[in-house]
Amino acid sequence: MSEKISTRNGFGNGLLREAEEREDFIVMDADLAKSTRGGWFRDEYPERWINTGISEQDLFATAAGIAETGRPVFANTFAIFSERGFEQVRQQIARPKRNVTVVGSHAGVITGEDGPSAQTIEDISAYRGLPNLRVISPADAVEANALVTALADDDDPAYLRLIRESVPVIHDEDEYEPEIGKGEILREGEDVTLIAHGAMVHVVQEAAEVLADDGIDARVINMSTIKPLDEELVVESAEKTGAILTAEDHNIYGGLGSAVAEVLSEQHPTPMKRIGVEDEFGTSGNGLDLYEYYGFTGEEIAEAAKGLIA
Amino acid sequence: MNAPRSAVPNRENSTSSRGCEKPFGNGHDPSLSPVSMPNGKLFTAEMGNSQRVKSLPGISTSDGDLDERIEQYRQTATEVRRDIVEMVYAAQSGHPGGSLSAVEYLLWLYNEELNVDPENPDDPDRDRLVYSKGHACPVLYALLDRYDFVDVDPNEEFRRLGGALPGHSSPKVPGVEFPSGSLGQGLSYANGQSMGADFDDRDYDVYAILGDGETQEGNIWEAAMSAGEKGLDVVAIVDRNKKQNDLPVAETMEIDPLDEKFEAFGWDVWEVDGHDFESIAAAFEEINETDGPRLLIANTVKGHPIDFMEAQPNGYHAGALTDDEFETALEELGFDPATVEVTTK
Incomplete structure (x- = not known):
């Protein structure tokens, strides 16, 4: 348990790992790619990365339109700002069950110095109320990394809650396989x-x-x-x-x-x-x-x- | 209030540089930009034969010249209006006003532009019609019924528990592309489908139908900015019926000059009489000759042509038609109420 890595870093590495396996999925950001680690994917696969600018409503409704054409989408922003597009997530992603993962990084009070405007403490409550939407909060970077595969492979939509701070790695990355829906x-x-x-x-x-x-x-x-x-x-x-x-x-x-x-x-x-x-x-x-x-x-x-x- | 603006495309804006590594769309060729129109005049350019005529069951578009087809569409438009009135009367709820304003351009799209197949409504190569003003779905259901996308009686299924036709149009209905009911989201969705065409090298077209009041939503302008900046191949139609849920648009939150606003976001804009097939045909002849984000402002009348609907401040946005209103509406459309049998909810 000595190594510490943030789950957002695990996710960013997961995108790069998965991109070596499959070419179909799309990654989107809304001017926070550097922080969500979507930027790591952007640097390697710019042709499959979309920046919507600071417009979370557009981010999620566009993601839904892309997903309708058959491509899994990871739509990234801060967890708190994902709530700005909450109703787009509800209407365009959860209702029709589009294969979009709403990626909310920087969740919780552990986000730290930015203070209450950035520290979402209600996202799970909000997203848990949406039918069809899975709500997932990985414990470490290994789990976050592996979840990229599980989420891209599965057609159902999800909210993936990530954090900024480095936390101890508790899983062995050579052996760990996530199972969504199982404790x-x-x-x-x-x-x-x-x-x-x-x-x-x-x-x-x-x-x-x-x-x-x-x-x-x-x-x-x-x-x-x-x-x-x-x-x-x-x-x-x-x-x-x-x-x-x-x-x-x-x-x-x-x-x-x-x-x-x-x-x-x-x-x-x-x-x-x-x-x-x-x-x-x-x-x-x-x-x-x-x-x-x-x-x-x-x-x-x-x-x-x-x-x-x- | 501002006078109606003419369609004056801004070529510089349309060809602005794109911030994306991979430009979407086919790139905008300024030589194909639409012609400028004199101020204050609706589009009435000379018509030609559409190059993209499609055949659909119910209406043949493969025979006859454009004048003959348009005459047929006019007759069909009246029948579609009857279907709308019947559907809302039968359900004792729904949105007739914005359905009646949308008849002509939707008929044009389904008969002349859309490559869609009721036998294969989910074909990945189909054209996409994103009907964002989905509260006004009776017109959409009437057309999907007419073209055999749905095999139920709309008068028995619309807005009913267990019925196949929900109160706002939804992809659960074959031929419906977009989960509507919350305004402002359809243009972003259409942008996403346009991006999907580019990612997959498919050449389907994407159309987004927006209400004019709907453009008060901020998400519309996020999407307009994105489509302009990325050069997305999207055709939007704004149903400019000038009335919304409570009051006229101008008394709620004026949206003019809509053309200049979209042009400033990098769109080419056309403006037509949205009830005039010749004008719609002429506009699409030009729209089909260019690419990038294109807006057709369809000037319409909410509730058209039923007088008591047009007279309401909101153009009979929503509500249950009374027996008397139903009969009056049928008579105004030229039908004998005695020949119509509709069972209400």
Whole structure:
């Protein structure tokens, strides 16, 4: 877990890797290619890269038109600005199920110094409400890289949530294969289940280490696909461990925590705790400092988990 | 308010440099630019035979000269208007005003321009008709019914639970290209399909039909900028019926000078009487001779030619026709209501 790479870099490398395998897909940006890493693809494959300028509505509606002609499209911008074209995503991508991946980079408070205008904490909530649209938040660069293939191969649309900050690589790139719609058990445990997505996965892994030191055996799940949620794994974890904690760099309303709570309340009511941003906008600061500020640390999450099983 | 503008293409803008590594479209040849028109006059150039006549079931375009075809289209236009009125009356909801303004140019497209096949509506080489003003879909459904894209009775299926014809046109209906219902998005979508033609070296044409009120949406101007900057081969038609949901366009948010605005974005612009087939024919004779982004402003009358619809401030944008209105509309179109049987919802 020593190497740190951002998921946006994993995605950018994934585009380049996939371009060696297939020639059909198109990559689009809206004046943020340098940041989304769509620029890496642009530099190698300029004939298959489109810049719409600062116009997210045009970005997504154009992407849908291209996808109708049979080419998968990755349409990139900051996660927050993707919401500027939310209704185009709804009407032109989700409704007719076009093979467009809405790529939202720089998600969450970990985006850091740019402050609340750039720190989307509501994107999962918004996109989770759209039928047909899968919502995916990879835990590390290896997963983000591999997802490029899975998303291009599959005809259904998706929202891919990426982050700017470098985070520990938790997967072996030689062995890892993503499975959209399936949670990934990273650690087995009997006492409590910690479920997270994105950058918070490695944080709950740290929490599990803290809990282990106290004799508490935590199951850890990377739930990178938030929709469709792996309900079977959620319920099975509840049955096995009797307590569920969710952790995410997102509002506690509408994100992974809500999705898990919806499943448990109907299928297997279980004590649970949602860790996340508690319905407030973010603030400027170093991204990792902000994780300390919001309590997104192994120690604090371990404390919250102890409260669940006390 | 501004007087109607003539079609004065701006050749310099049309040939502006493109910021993309791979230029889209076929490149714009200024020698093919349309002629300038005198200020304030509608397009009435001499007509020639269209070079792109297509045959579709229901109306033969392979026989007869243009005058004969146009006479046939005029008769068909009246029948399509009857179909629109019947459909909205049967559903007891829908958008008749903007359907009635769209009849002539759509009939022209389906009979003279569009390479589409009801036997193979998803043919990747088909021409694309992006009907962005999809609230006014009764006219589109009437045409798709007439040309056998749909095999249901629109009067029984439009806007009904479980029916095949949703309240706003959607690709679920064979022959419908675009998921409509939210204005402002169709031109970007058409741009994307035009890019797709270039990526795949296909030579299909892309048409986008926009409402005039719809051009108040910012997304339209993002798309207009993109098409102009990239030199995309797209033909847009703005149905300039001058009325929108609440009030006349001029009393809501005036969009003139529409021609100058599009020209400034690098488009060539034509303007016609949108109910006059000769003018539409003449414009398309020139439009078909050039490429790049092209706009046809179709000056129309919302609700045309039904007086009580035209008289409304919004041109009878939407609503359920009463029994009396239905009869009056049929009579104004020249049909005897006693011969028409329509079951309402």
